[in-house]
Amino acid sequence: MAIWVDKNIRLLVQGITGHQGQFHTKAMKEFGTKIVAGVTPGKEGMVVHGVPVYNSVEDAMEMEPNASIIFVPAPFAKDAVIEALDAGIKTIVVITENIPFHDAMQFVHYGIYKKARIIGPNCPGIASPGKSKIGIFPNQIFKEGRIGIASRSGTLTYEIVASLTSFGLGQSTCIGLGGDPITGSTFIDALKEFEEDNETDAIVLIGEIGGTAEEDAAEYIERHISKPVYAYIAGRTAPPGRRMGHAGAIIMGGKGDAKSKMEALKKAGAKIAKFPIDIARLIRDDKVI
Amino acid sequence: MKLFEYQGKEIFRKYGINVPKSFLIEKKDEIKKIDMPFPWIMKAQVLVGGRGKSGGIKFANSMQEAEKNFDEIMQMEIKGERARKILVEEKIKIEKEYYLSFFLDRSSRQYLMMFSSEGGVDIEEMAEKVKKIYVNPMIGLQPYHLRCLPKEARNIASKLFKIFVENDCELAEINPMAVSKGNIIALDSKIIVDNNSLYRHPELPKETSELTPLEKEAREKNISFVQLNGNIGVIANGAGLTMATLDALNEFNGRGGTFLDLGGTDNPEKVKQALELIVKAKPKVILINLFGGITKCDTVANGIIEFMKKNETPTIVARIKGVNEDIARDMLKDYVIAVDSFEEVAKKAAELGD
Numbered sequence: 027m028a029i030w031v032d033k034n035i036r037l038l039v040q041g042i043t044g045h046q047g048q049f050h051t052k053a054m055k056e057f058g059t060k061i062v063a064g065v066t067p068g069k070e071g072m073v074v075h076g077v078p079v080y081n082s083v084e085d086a087m088e089m090e091p092n093a094s095i096i097f098v099p100a101p102f103a104k105d106a107v108i109e110a111l112d113a114g115i116k117t118i119v120v121i122t123e124n125i126p127f128h129d130a131m132q133f134v135h136y137g138i139y140k141k142a143r144i145i146g147p148n149c150p151g152i153a154s155p156g157k158s159k160i161g162i163f164p165n166q167i168f169k170e171g172r173i174g175i176a177s178r179s180g181t182l183t184y185e186i187v188a189s190l191t192s193f194g195l196g197q198s199t200c201i202g203l204g205g206d207p208i209t210g211s212t213f214i215d216a217l218k219e220f221e222e223d224n225e226t227d228a229i230v231l232i233g234e235i236g237g238t239a240e241e242d243a244a245e246y247i248e249r250h251i252s253k254p255v256y257a258y259i260a261g262r263t264a265p266p267g268r269r270m271g272h273a274g275a276i277i278m279g280g281k282g283d284a285k286s287k288m289e290a291l292k293k294a295g296a297k298i299a300k301f302p303i304d305i306a307r308l309i310r311d312d313k314v315i
Numbered sequence: 316m317k318l319f320e321y322q323g324k325e326i327f328r329k330y331g332i333n334v335p336k337s338f339l340i341e342k343k344d345e346i347k348k349i350d351m352p353f354p355w356i357m358k359a360q361v362l363v364g365g366r367g368k369s370g371g372i373k374f375a376n377s378m379q380e381a382e383k384n385f386d387e388i389m390q391m392e393i394k395g396e397r398a399r400k401i402l403v404e405e406k407i408k409i410e411k412e413y414y415l416s417f418f419l420d421r422s423s424r425q426y427l428m429m430f431s432s433e434g435g436v437d438i439e440e441m442a443e444k445v446k447k448i449y450v451n452p453m454i455g456l457q458p459y460h461l462r463c464l465p466k467e468a469r470n471i472a473s474k475l476f477k478i479f480v481e482n483d484c485e486l487a488e489i490n491p492m493a494v495s496k497g498n499i500i501a502l503d504s505k506i507i508v509d510n511n512s513l514y515r516h517p518e519l520p521k522e523t524s525e526l527t528p529l530e531k532e533a534r535e536k537n538i539s540f541v542q543l544n545g546n547i548g549v550i551a552n553g554a555g556l557t558m559a560t561l562d563a564l565n566e567f568n569g570r571g572g573t574f575l576d577l578g579g580t581d582n583p584e585k586v587k588q589a590l591e592l593i594v595k596a597k598p599k600v601i602l603i604n605l606f607g608g609i610t611k612c613d614t615v616a617n618g619i620i621e622f623m624k625k626n627e628t629p630t631i632v633a634r635i636k637g638v639n640e641d642i643a644r645d646m647l648k649d650y651v652i653a654v655d656s657f658e659e660v661a662k663k664a665a666e667l668g669d
Contacts, residue, residue: 049609101514126512127419128483131452134424139453164608164637179555180579185606185657188636205554207421234555237421260558263565264574271539271554271576273511274421284562300566301658302559 028154028199029174029219029226030117030143031093035158038086038115039064040106041097042074046121050097050162051075057159063089083113093117095151095160103147104129111140119160120146120210127273130208137210144210148273150180150202161202163187171196172225172315176216177232178203178239178274182260182302186232189306195315198226205272207236213243221251228254228314230305231296235261236275236282244290254314255296256305259284316508317362321402322520323504326482330474332489333500337404346381346403354406355381359388359398362525369393374406407500409493413468414445416488416505417479426450426479428472430464434491455480468492471499482519483512529595536588538575545570547668548598548629550589552577552605560604563657569665572598579610586618590628600630602664604657607637616643623650630667634660 037054041047042064052075055061063086064079066072072079080086083094094115098106103122110118111133118137125147137144145152151161155168167188173195177183180202187200201216203209213231220226229251233240240259247255262284264270266277277283288298297312299305309315318326324334338349339360349355359371366372371393375381381403388401412434420427428448448460456476461469471492479487488505508519526534533540539554547564549571551557561571573596575589593601605615612635622628631651635643644653654660 053609100511124511126483126515127485127509128452128480128512131419131424131426135451135453162609167608177555179553181551181553181606181608182555182559184553184608185556185559188606207419208424232555234558239422242422258559260555260562262562263571264558264561265541265543268541270541270558270574275554275558301563303657 028157029216029223030199030201031152031154031158031160033157035060035093035117035160036089036091037061037160038083038091038094038110039077039097040083040094040110042066042077042079043069043072044097046162047097048074051077053162053165054159057153057165058156059158059160062091083109083115087113091115093160094119096120096122098122100124100126104133107133107144108136111136111142116142117160118142118144118210119149119151120144120204121149121151121162122146123148124273125206127206127208130206134208134210145201146204146210148206149204149209150183152199152201154199155197163200163202167191168200169196171198172227173197173230173309174216174220174223174226174228175200175230175232176203176213176220177201178205178234178272179232179260180205183232186230186258186302186305189303190309193306193310195306195309198223205274207274213239214246217243217246217251221253226253228256228309231255231257231291233257233259233287234272234275235264235270235277235284236272238281240287241290244294244296247291247294247296254312255291255294256299256308257288257291257296258299258302258305259287316510316513317525318504318506318508318520319360319362319400320358320504321360321400323506324501326478326506327501327504330478332471332474333498335404335407335500335502337402340401340403341399343382343385346378346385349403351403351405353377356404356406357381357384357388358402358404359391359393360400360402361393361396361398363394363396366393371398407493407495407502409495411494412491413494414490415468415472415475415492416486416490417476417484418486420449423449426452428456428460428476430468430472432465467494467499482506482516483509485509529592533592536592538589538592539578540592541574542596543571543573545572545668546599547571547664548573548575548593548596548601550575550577550593550601550603552579552607552610556604556606560602560661563661564602564665567662567665569661569668572596577605583614583618583621586615587622590619590622590626594626594628598629600632600664600667601628602660603631603633603635603651604660605635605637607635609638611638612636612643613639613646616646619647620650632660632664632667
């Protein structure tokens with residue numbers, strides 16, 4: 027079953043004619059994703075890796091997409107997300123980095139109003155191995171299996187997924203939630219779905235400093251999650267007040283340090299990894315799969 | 316981007332929020348030109364909090380006192396920061412002090428208005444007395460939100476909300492906000508503007524003195540870089556992986572001296588720029604930890620070799636994984652200490668940094 031994305035995805039690529047858009051259209055097709063249309067205003071009639079390009083989402087709807095991925099540059103990203111929501115698309119993955127927080131706030135709330143699922147911004151997307159990928163994860167790191175992963179990071183997730191794969195531990199779905207302070211989907215959304223998913227046996231959370239998403243997740247785990255949870259938190263040595271690369275990775279006003287996140291998750295029964303590779307070691311040794 | 320108090324107050328003035336009469340000075344002889352009756356309040360313009368407690372705010376009742384204060388303020392270090400400007404203000408007779416702020420609340424993903432009838436102190440110290448009102452970003456501030464504030468604070472709150480939204484703020488705070496002779500006056504300002512939005516705010520000041528010179532250089536080159544206290548220069552790709560690398564170093568008692576996120580690039584030119592920056596931070600060892608999914612390791616290796624041929628470089632310990640990693644390892648064997656795993660690279664760098 028996996029969560030959120032499966033074989034039924036018919037993907038639209040917004041910003042398909044850009045460098046990233048073209049590259050990842052090809053990579054997603056190689057993964058097995060069905061891509062039905064692309065949008066770049068003014069580029070209608072072009073074809074990118076066999077995918078027809080339209081001027082607007084409304085025009086592209088004749089190909090009946092049911093999900094969209096956004097590669098549009100930050101100043102125009104809000105417009106692109108709202109265009110997709112207005113056209114009736116219910117799953118939107120926003121890859122774009124550096125989107126103004128107030129813009130993200132607005133499209134996240136508009137998405138809630140439209141009953142759509144938004145993943146990101148500033149995220150690597152989502153992948154269900156053997157089924158479909160809406161994102162920029164490298165294809166070769168995955169293996170079909172029964173571990174669900176939700177992460178606020180990009181390459182660190184690749185690192186952890188690759189180590190799981192090298193231990194023979196496959197994945198059901200891997201979600202990159204995004205490194206921004208405001209994101210469309212959260213750990214709690216992912217936990218809820220993984221708990222219900224009959225193809226997921228264990229859940230991995232990859233968190234980092236900033237905000238209270240991990241503490242909120244811990245509270246949810248304590249009350250609602252019966253499957254084993256493994257967590258890694260990055261930024262244990264990060265100084266307060268500094269933004270560590272991700273816009274959301276900042277310890278501010280005494281909130282958001284790694285220690286409080288690890289303690290909360292541990293208290294909720296999650297196992298905490300010291301090094302990224304320890305996630306795979308812990309799952310292997312627990313023999314949960 | 317944090318704004319200085321005087322910059323925040325300029326914005327307040329523009330939106331019709333009362334602020335005390337003031338003069339901004341940089342040089343001592345500017346004191347003589349200040350046309351304002353004593354007593355004065357002289358405030359160091361720094362971005363760190365806790366300025367008052369550190370002695371960065373002083374009163375002056377005469378020219379001599381003002382000059383003495385000027386020297387003291389300009390020479391002091393306030394939590395590692397030095398003031399380059401002083402804001403000289405008239406003293407306001409305070410009848411009552413409030414706290415008011417708007418802030419982007421990550422957890423609820425809404426705007427959060429906070430108000431307290433006891434201003435002037437640290438907001439964390441008065442947590443129970445703070446009124447919290449969530450504002451939906453699609454709807455905005457409504458009259459009923461304001462009705463829970465004292466009458467005299469409502470107008471200023473709607474102005475501050477306008478500032479918060481129109482200037483893409485992460486935080487817009489007035490603390491304290493004083494009631495004085497029937498007027499409401501912002502005695503201090505704290506504004507943080509979202510860096511991602513700066514492209515649409517050309518009117519905002521460009522000053523970024525919260526950064527070290529190297530961090531400024533990095534920002535100009537569009538490299539994500541934070542200077543730290545240790546002696547091991549860390550380069551990795553991706554913010555999470557870079558943080559994880561610093562954490563791993565710490566497990567082996569190594570101390571990271573830089574956080575440099577190379578991002579998703581394998582452009583040799585960018586690799587060279589990154590190394591240039593790191594070398595300027597004078598590390599004892601450089602640790603490179605790359606997990607390429609799409610990044611091609613051989614192109615990264617090329618950038619490293621090109622840099623090392625032309626520059627004096629400290630020992631580099633590298634772990635490069637991804638597309639063409641075997642080729643990269645072969646290319647680099649005479650240049651760097653290559654190791655295979657995440658843990659090993661941290662351990663080796665920590666040993667060499669010791």
